[in-house]
Amino acid sequence: MSNAEKIEEILERYSYLGSDSLIPILQDIQNELGSLNEEAIVLVGRKLNMPTSKIYGLATFYNQFKFEAKGKNHICLCNGTSCRLKGAKWNMVYLEDNLKLKNGQTTRNGQFSLEVVTCMGACDHGPVISVNDEYYREVDPEKLKNILNDLTQE
Amino acid sequence: MARCDSKAEISFIKDAVIPNLHDGTWPTEVSAKLSALRHERVRQPIIYVGVTTSSIVAGALKTRSAIEQYLDDYSVDADVIFVGSHGLCSLEPIVEVQMPGRTRVAFANVTPERVNSILDGAINGFIQPENAIFQYYSEIHEPWHGIPFKNELPFFKRQNRVLLKNAGVICPDSIAEYIAYGGYSALAKSIRKYTYDDICRIVEESGLRGRGGGAFPTGTKWRKALQVATSDRYLICNADESDPGGFMDRLLIESDPHRVVEGIILSSYAVSASKAIIYIRDRYKITIQRIQNAIDQAYEVGLLGYDILGSGYSLDIEVRKGPGAYVCGEETALIKSLEGKRGMPSIKPPYPAEFGLNGKPTVINNVETLVNIPQIVNNGPEWFAALGTEGSKGTKIFSINGQASQTCLVELTFGEPLGALLDLAGGVKDGRTFKALHLGGPSGVSVTADELDAPIDFDELPKRGISLGSGGVQVLDNTVCMVDLVKYFMHFIRNESCGKCIPCREGSNRMYQILDNISKRPVSNEGHNTLERFKGVIQLETLAEVMRDTSLCGLGQTAPKPILKALKSFRDEFEEHIFDRKCRASVCRDLRTFYIDIERCTGCTACAKKCPTQAIYGTPRSPYFIVEERCIGCGICQDTCKFGAVFFK
Numbered sequence: 023m024s025n026a027e028k029i030e031e032i033l034e035r036y037s038y039l040g041s042d043s044l045i046p047i048l049q050d051i052q053n054e055l056g057s058l059n060e061e062a063i064v065l066v067g068r069k070l071n072m073p074t075s076k077i078y079g080l081a082t083f084y085n086q087f088k089f090e091a092k093g094k095n096h097i098c099l100c101n102g103t104s105c106r107l108k109g110a111k112w113n114m115v116y117l118e119d120n121l122k123l124k125n126g127q128t129t130r131n132g133q134f135s136l137e138v139v140t141c142m143g144a145c146d147h148g149p150v151i152s153v154n155d156e157y158y159r160e161v162d163p164e165k166l167k168n169i170l171n172d173l174t175q176e
Numbered sequence: 177m178a179r180c181d182s183k184a185e186i187s188f189i190k191d192a193v194i195p196n197l198h199d200g201t202w203p204t205e206v207s208a209k210l211s212a213l214r215h216e217r218v219r220q221p222i223i224y225v226g227v228t229t230s231s232i233v234a235g236a237l238k239t240r241s242a243i244e245q246y247l248d249d250y251s252v253d254a255d256v257i258f259v260g261s262h263g264l265c266s267l268e269p270i271v272e273v274q275m276p277g278r279t280r281v282a283f284a285n286v287t288p289e290r291v292n293s294i295l296d297g298a299i300n301g302f303i304q305p306e307n308a309i310f311q312y313y314s315e316i317h318e319p320w321h322g323i324p325f326k327n328e329l330p331f332f333k334r335q336n337r338v339l340l341k342n343a344g345v346i347c348p349d350s351i352a353e354y355i356a357y358g359g360y361s362a363l364a365k366s367i368r369k370y371t372y373d374d375i376c377r378i379v380e381e382s383g384l385r386g387r388g389g390g391a392f393p394t395g396t397k398w399r400k401a402l403q404v405a406t407s408d409r410y411l412i413c414n415a416d417e418s419d420p421g422g423f424m425d426r427l428l429i430e431s432d433p434h435r436v437v438e439g440i441i442l443s444s445y446a447v448s449a450s451k452a453i454i455y456i457r458d459r460y461k462i463t464i465q466r467i468q469n470a471i472d473q474a475y476e477v478g479l480l481g482y483d484i485l486g487s488g489y490s491l492d493i494e495v496r497k498g499p500g501a502y503v504c505g506e507e508t509a510l511i512k513s514l515e516g517k518r519g520m521p522s523i524k525p526p527y528p529a530e531f532g533l534n535g536k537p538t539v540i541n542n543v544e545t546l547v548n549i550p551q552i553v554n555n556g557p558e559w560f561a562a563l564g565t566e567g568s569k570g571t572k573i574f575s576i577n578g579q580a581s582q583t584c585l586v587e588l589t590f591g592e593p594l595g596a597l598l599d600l601a602g603g604v605k606d607g608r609t610f611k612a613l614h615l616g617g618p619s620g621v622s623v624t625a626d627e628l629d630a631p632i633d634f635d636e637l638p639k640r641g642i643s644l645g646s647g648g649v650q651v652l653d654n655t656v657c658m659v660d661l662v663k664y665f666m667h668f669i670r671n672e673s674c675g676k677c678i679p680c681r682e683g684s685n686r687m688y689q690i691l692d693n694i695s696k697r698p699v700s701n702e703g704h705n706t707l708e709r710f711k712g713v714i715q716l717e718t719l720a721e722v723m724r725d726t727s728l729c730g731l732g733q734t735a736p737k738p739i740l741k742a743l744k745s746f747r748d749e750f751e752e753h754i755f756d757r758k759c760r761a762s763v764c765r766d767l768r769t770f771y772i773d774i775e776r777c778t779g780c781t782a783c784a785k786k787c788p789t790q791a792i793y794g795t796p797r798s799p800y801f802i803v804e805e806r807c808i809g810c811g812i813c814q815d816t817c818k819f820g821a822v823f824f825k
Contacts, residue, residue, distance in 0.1 A: 041516035045499055049458060083518040083674075085500035086458055103421035103617065103650050104577040106664055115765075139459065140502075140668065143423040144233035145575070146265040146583030157233040 028054050029065050039070055048081060057088045093128045093135035095173050098152045102141030105148035109162060113149055114138065116163040121170075133174065181473065185213075185352045190477045193355055194485070197364035213356035215274060217316070221254040221299060223247075224272040224280075226344060228261040228430045229462050230423070231268040235287060239269045242288035246295055260431020262344035263585030264331065265577075267309060270344075273298040279319050281311040282326075334600055336563075336589045338571050339547050343431035343585075348466050351473040354434035360479060362550035363438050367445065367487045375446035375553065376402060382557035383569040384549075388414060388505070388542035389616065389646040390730070391568075391634040398447050400529040401537040410538040411449040412514070413440050413546055415456040415463070416498040416505055419617035420668060422648030424573045425543040427585050429456075429463050433470035437493070439546035441480065442553060444491050447539050451492050455510055458497035468495055502618075502672035506729050507532075507540045509674065520674045521729035542646070544573055564590030567635040576601040578650030579608065588632060594642075595628035597649055608653040612745070616645015618665040619734030621741035622652065641741065643734070657763035658746040659753050662738045663691040669735045680732030683723040687739065690716050694753045695764040697809050713754055717743065768809045768824040774799040776821035783813035783822065 023031075032050045036043050044066070051062050058081055067074040081087040097117070101110050117123045121134055128135035144150050147159035151166070158169055181189075192206045202210070215222060225240045240256065247254050262270065267284035271291075274280040275298065283294050284307075297303050305322035310332075313325045326332055337343075346353040354360070366375055380395030401409055413436070417425040429436055436454075444452045456464055471493050474480040482490045496514060504510045504519040507528045513519040514533055532538025548570055552560045563570050568590040577583045580601035588596055594613060604610050612622040621642050623630070630640050637644055652661070670684040690712035720736030727733045743750060752758050759767040772783075772792075777799040784792040784800060791807045794800030802813070814822040 042514060044516035045513065046497070049497060049499060080516070080518055083501065087499060101420070103614070103648075103664070104583070106420075107578050107650065107652070107656055107661075140418065140420040141423065142233070143229040143426050143460075144265075145421060145423065145577035146230065146268070147233045150233055159233055 100142045100150045104145035108148040110149040210356045222274045226270040227258040234268040236269040242291040266582035362553040382560040387544035404537040409449040411444045411452040412540045579653040580651035604653040612652045614650040620645040657761040677728040679726040696766045
């Protein structure tokens with residue numbers, strides 16, 4: 023199924039199409055495709071009878087929506103107060119120094135993407151990261167290096 | 177994965193229990209079944225595993241599979257039930273075992289490797305007291321020797337767990353268990369006995385105030401919405417908890433979602449809302465799953481939907497997933513987000529209670545506020561008004577984390593000193609010294625040791641320049657740099673500012689720059705750089721005051737609070753950063769000064785070659801040294817050195 027068909031299918035699920043269903047629609051599309059793209063917002067705009075610029079403005083306002091495709095390994099790094107105090111900062115520095123990866127970016131080879139989130143609710147086990155929904159606790163740069171090594175070798 | 181209610185249980189609840197839920201009297205066989213749902217007497221062992229967001233990170237799911245494997249291997253007949261969290265996050269994964277005829281006993285830190293030894297012991301009637309943390313009190317069962325009862329444990333004894341009563345005890349995915357523990361009785365009672373006006377009056381009399389941080393009297397807000405003549409009203413439950421370091425609402429929903437649903441139904445009835453919405457962040461998958469399941473079950477047994485309990489009142493609850501914006505905690509921004517717009521606050525009045533979602537009166541309450549309602553209706557407003565202090569009634573849930581020796585979720589009565597929070601968290605870790613208690617996340621303040629006797633109170637704390645916030649508490653010790661902490665909060669605000677009003681958008685950015693400047697080593701000591709740095713420091717306080725006075729919404733108004741308070745309480749630390757360029761906690765990386773240990777240095781020249789500012793000098797094969805004035809503190813030399821000769825002070 024092509025992306026356009028998938029989007030059409032999602033749009034059909036919504037019986038009443040008004041501006042208040044815009045966010046749920048975008049969330050569904052992102053869940054399905056992994057990220058938003060130009061095609062998606064053009065199609066949604068046509069269906070909802072809304073200017074594309076408005077939709078783009080909304081999507082870039084909220085943290086959840088991403089326009090860059092996720093990497094093969096999607097890293098979520100908790101930067102809540104607790105994880106920060108326990109050293110999440112050094113993990114971010116490590117990723118930036120070694121993989122040239124900043125919040126919201128994907129590496130060029132498509133291996134890794136990084137999303138910095140505020141508080142995963144597991145403050146005792148910080149600094150916490152999750153890679154493809156698998157959690158790792160008490161991560162320091164050394165441990166992070168090993169985790170990433172294991173992932174690239176798979 | 178869960179032991180959800182079976183069809184038989186649901187129909188039992190629907191047909192036998194709910195018709196008499198309002199007075200709580202049932203025929204003997206129904207009472208016996210309810211007692212069985214409370215697991216008062218068990219025929220075969222029951223093993224309870226606490227599964228929440230926090231414990232999953234600690235490995236609760238792996239522990240659960242290990243338990244199932246064990247039961248399979250030794251063909252032991254036992255039920256495995258998953259429960260919520262007691263609030264003892266540091267001891268997770270927690271597993272509880274209830275043997276026939278014995279009391280229910282809890283074990284801490286049950287990793288998959290420890291499952292065998294613990295279950296072997298418990299099933300054969302032998303427990304090593306050091307493995308267990310507490311046991312439940314029961315009159316009819318034989319207690320285990322040498323293990324404290326739950327209510328004797330200092331952690332539980334110190335608290336007043338009203339809202340968290342069921343947390344960790346019941347299965348969150350079971351409406352039958354919640355009802356067996358007395359749930360939904362307040363709803364049944366009010367729908368039969370009280371009009372919406374009565375409930376509104378009861379809440380007004382109780383003196384309940386909003387728990388989200390604003391502390392606005394809940395009854396007053398409801399009354400305002402009731403006074404608007406319209407047929408359509410909305411109730412929104414704000415569960416978009418996004419303070420970094422606050423996880424009260426999340427853990428509350430995950431442990432006892434039906435209590436939240438009951439609170440929402442009751443409050444919707446009180447403001448005669450036709451639709452209720454739970455606004456919850458899309459990221460919290462488990463939380464959404466549990467609350468959605470609770471709503472579905474409530475529909476199934478007829479506590480939600482058309483004509484609730486034959487009263488003629490109908491209500492629908494919808495779960496709306498927030499796409500993640502901190503500013504959406506603000507009422508008007510939240511409404512904008514629900515309408516499919518950017519979450520930008522607007523000027524009040526008109527208040528949402530008069531002109532809210534789709535132009536209809538909308539009541540927005542925090543999860544914790546709504547959870548209080550069933551208790552108030554059940555026990556009467558006098559009971560609630562007797563708890564707490566003059567202006568602040570009831571209890572408050574706090575999530576304590578940071579550098580505390582144990583991360584926990586606690587519930588305290590208003591009026592207790594702030595120091596109680598530190599006691600419950602067990603103080604700071606060994607070998608460290610206490611520095612401050614940070615209340616209320618990015619718009620909160622840090623409380624020093626000599627202010628810990630201040631009572632937890634909505635009115636008393638602001639008099640001392642402290643705000644209670646929504647309940648996230650961080651314990652800070654001597655490894656924390658205050659400048660770095662407020663810089664982190666300001667960075668957060670800068671990212672989350674919606675950009676509508678200038679003081680917040682530009683002010684937060686500028687303030688972050690100033691803080692960043694003083695936590696960095698200047699590239700040169702001359703002219704423009706130094707001037708900028710000092711200009712910033714001079715402006716910091718004025719800028720903070722301008723932001724506080726002129727921002728549109730709470731986000732901008734409260735954003736400078738941490739800085740103003742830190743400047744007052746920790747001025748010496750700021751001055752050290754500015755004048756001495758020193759960070760006593762060595763957190764500000766750029767301020768570190770490196771030196772080479774001459775004993776260890778072999779003169780291999782590796783560091784000197786890598787140094788980006790040529791600050792390292794020496795002759796090959798004899799110890800090198802670092803010129804402090806040139807060092808920018810990047811730390812490359814330390815990473816490069818193979819002999820561990822580079823240190824920082």
